Amino acid sequence: MRFKEEDGQAILIVALAMSIFLIGAVGLAVDGAHLYSQRQMAQSAADAAAQAAMMSIKDATSGAGANSFVSTPGSSFTCGTTDARTPCLYAKQNGFGGSASDTVTIDFPTPPATAAPGVNFSSAFPTVLVRATVQRNVDATLIRMVGAGATTTVTARAMAAIVDVFSPVPILVNHPTLPGSFHTNGGVDVQIFGGPSRSVEVNSSSSTAVTTAGSGTVDLSHAGPTSNGADFGVWGGPSPNPSFIFLPGTLPGHYVPGASWMQDPLKDVDPPDPATLTLPDAPLPVTLDASQSLGPITCPASAGPHGCTVLSPGVYKDGFTTLKNTTALFKPGIYYIRGGGFKCQAGCSASMVTGTADPSPPDGTGTGWDGTEAGGGMLVYNTGPTGDPTNADTFELGANGSINLIGSPSSSAYQGILFFQDRASDAHTGNQAHKLGGGGDLTLIGTLYLTNTRATMLGDTNHYQEVQLQGNPGSATNITGEIIVDVLGLGGNAGITMTLSPVPSVFISQVALVN
Numbered sequence: 448m449r450f451k452e453e454d455g456q457a458i459l460i461v462a463l464a465m466s467i468f469l470i471g472a473v474g475l476a477v478d479g480a481h482l483y484s485q486r487q488m489a490q491s492a493a494d495a496a497a498q499a500a501m502m503s504i505k506d507a508t509s510g511a512g513a514n515s516f517v518s519t520p521g522s523s524f525t526c527g528t529t530d531a532r533t534p535c536l537y538a539k540q541n542g543f544g545g546s547a548s549d550t551v552t553i554d555f556p557t558p559p560a561t562a563a564p565g566v567n568f569s570s571a572f573p574t575v576l577v578r579a580t581v582q583r584n585v586d587a588t589l590i591r592m593v594g595a596g597a598t599t600t601v602t603a604r605a606m607a608a609i610v611d612v613f614s615p616v617p618i619l620v621n622h623p624t625l626p627g628s629f630h631t632n633g634g635v636d637v638q639i640f641g642g643p644s645r646s647v648e649v650n651s652s653s654s655t656a657v658t659t660a661g662s663g664t665v666d667l668s669h670a671g672p673t674s675n676g677a678d679f680g681v682w683g684g685p686s687p688n689p690s691f692i693f694l695p696g697t698l699p700g701h702y703v704p705g706a707s708w709m710q711d712p713l714k715d716v717d718p719p720d721p722a723t724l725t726l727p728d729a730p731l732p733v734t735l736d737a738s739q740s741l742g743p744i745t746c747p748a749s750a751g752p753h754g755c756t757v758l759s760p761g762v763y764k765d766g767f768t769t770l771k772n773t774t775a776l777f778k779p780g781i782y783y784i785r786g787g788g789f790k791c792q793a794g795c796s797a798s799m800v801t802g803t804a805d806p807s808p809p810d811g812t813g814t815g816w817d818g819t820e821a822g823g824g825m826l827v828y829n830t831g832p833t834g835d836p837t838n839a840d841t842f843e844l845g846a847n848g849s850i851n852l853i854g855s856p857s858s859s860a861y862q863g864i865l866f867f868q869d870r871a872s873d874a875h876t877g878n879q880a881h882k883l884g885g886g887g888d889l890t891l892i893g894t895l896y897l898t899n900t901r902a903t904m905l906g907d908t909n910h911y912q913e914v915q916l917q918g919n920p921g922s923a924t925n926i927t928g929e930i931i932v933d934v935l936g937l938g939g940n941a942g943i944t945m946t947l948s949p950v951p952s953v954f955i956s957q958v959a960l961v962n
Contacts, residue, residue, distance in 0.1 A: 825852065
């Protein structure tokens with residue numbers, strides 16, 4: 448039996464239940480959205496902290512200064528609310544670590560392969576992995592009215608590593624501190640085709656690492672993996688804009704000041720050893736008249752009255768006699784120069800006797816090439832010093848003649864190097880710099896590798912290898928390959944065309960998020 452006074456009670460119960468449900472639903476929506484946004488912000492802070500820590504380790508700036516931190520594998524630390532250590536600072540700049548409700552922990556897992564399996568860690572650094580863990584206690588609001596806890600802990604983790612990436616080498620200017628380490632002079636226009644997403648990297652930390660005298664254009668509009676644009680990076684400056692006219696292309700190509708410096712990717716390539724390679728003492732050059740033959744070698748009629756000079760691989764104890772007014776024909780192989788340099792000047796032309804643009808090593812493994820087998824390329828290793836300041840052990844090519852040379856096989860132990868300067872050689876700067884180009888046509892296929900070590904240059908800022916690459920009216924300067932030098936000067940009043948290798952050749956180290 449239902450009494451009159453009980454009418455409407457069910458409505459009250461339903462209304463109360465619906466109110467609790469609605470409060471819970473609204474609370475879940477409000478607090479859930481708030482927790483989600485906090486989780487996203489925490490992830491951004493963890494990513495920033497991990498990447499900043501790893502970049503500082505890679506750039507060797509983590510061990511000194513107000514932002515320094517200990518990064519020994521297996522160690523860890525927790526950031527304080529006023530902590531200035533690099534990862535703590537970057538977490539704070541992203542909104543985490545400045546209050547007691549936050550916890551930011553940095554650790555360096557070891558062995559790293561256990562924490563991040565499958566990652567190709569760099570072997571060039573003692574610490575290659577960092578993990579940032581960011582936590583925040585977030586107060587609940589409406590959701591507490593339906594029995595949820597007063598706080599929820601939001602956690603985010605990120606790991607950054609120094610990894611080896613298989614990539615073509617960009618144009619790399621190695622000097623770590625010098626002003627004007629990349630400089631142009633005159634109305635030179637440089638155009639780069641192909642290569643990686645960053646075409647040029649200037650390692651100098653100077654605010655004037657890149658300088659320009661006169662007009663000039665660096666055209667990267669056809670550079671990069673898809674030939675639609677690439678970056679020009681410099682660790683120092685100027686900032687925010689370059690001192691030259693920059694054409695970046697249609698894809699995101701940028702001038703990037705503050706770009707992290709890049710390690711020399713060929714630093715572990717061993718120079719040729721005459722003892723182990725059994726290189727012979729170089730025979731005397733053979734001279735031929737125009738159209739005259741020596742076995743399969745024929746001096747071209749274009750050599751004219753000066754004729755040809757045929758050179759063979761081997762050890763040159765006093766360098767080359769400077770080649771002038773001749774057509775130099777180089778047999779494939781390794782030219783080991785003990786001082787005196789490699790010079791083709793004043794009416795000298797040079798080309799390979801045989802060869803293709805992509806010579807192959809004899810056994811297909813890339814380890815046995817000593818230059819005497821079939822392959823077609825050449826390696827010029829230049830050591831010294833001579834002790835004679837008037838006879839510097841430099842590379843000097845291209846005064847009025849035509850130069851067309853091909854480097855070592857790209858799959859060999861020398862990784863496509865054409866010109867290889869002894870890393871321990873004397874400095875060659877200013878008037879004693881290496882000079883390539885000039886009044887004639889210059890075509891080089893292979894890597895130009897002329898550099899001292901980074902440690903040498905940090906110890907003595909005046910000890911470095913400078914390369915002056917020139918182009919003049921009526922001539923063409925074409926480099927197909929990579930350029931790795933300490934200081935690069937581009938001059939003249941004509942175009943210089945550089946084509947970077949489309950084929951990955953070496954590993955380079957870079958920082959990446961791996962988790």
